[in-house]
Amino acid sequence: MFYYTKHALEKMDGLGLEKREIENIIIKGMKWKEERNDKWHAQMGGIEVVFMKEENNFIIITIYLAGRSK
Numbered sequence: 001m002f003y004y005t006k007h008a009l010e011k012m013d014g015l016g017l018e019k020r021e022i023e024n025i026i027i028k029g030m031k032w033k034e035e036r037n038d039k040w041h042a043q044m045g046g047i048e049v050v051f052m053k054e055e056n057n058f059i060i061i062t063i064y065l066a067g068r069s070k
Contacts, residue, residue, distance in 0.1 A: 001057050002026075008060040015063060017047070025049050026058055 002023050004012075012022065029044030039061065042049045048066040052059045 002060060003057060004060045005062075008062055011063045015047075015065070017063065021047075022049055022060060022063060023058075026051060026060075 002019065004019070004022075008022075012018070025044045025047055026042045026049055029042040029049070031040060031042045033040050038052050040051050040053060042051065043066050046066050047063065049063050050061045052061065
């Protein structure tokens, strides 16, 4: 299951992205985990998604254009 923070939904709206696009990035994109915490990143097609994993759940924290500030 995918869950979205209010901030993530606002970022999606501002970037004109839909949930299926974000979920596709998490499933198919290049992924890496931050060393000092439980945050994951997924990147594909110039979009980066920051999320956390809890068992089979993904909590989407924020979305931004890759290479730009959060």
